[in-house]
Amino acid sequence: MIGMIHCREAAYYLSLKRESPLTMPQKGQLVFHFMICSNCRRYRDQIRWMDDALDVIAESAENIRLPRDARRRIEENTRQLS
């Protein structure tokens, strides 16, 4: 029997899920909690939106080409810091 979890545990499982797969009981508890809690469903959707947005930003940052003088200034400033 899967017990009902509270919002705090649901939020914890959502965070945990981003780091590693949940166990089957954890997944079940989360699904049941989403069935009764619109706030946690909204929170889940917001986390998904944020993860997708961060993926897009990370992908676009890889494709940024800096002008040569900007790259030189960054290299000089980085060298001065070390």
Ligand SMILES: [Zn+2]
């Ligand atoms: Zn909740």
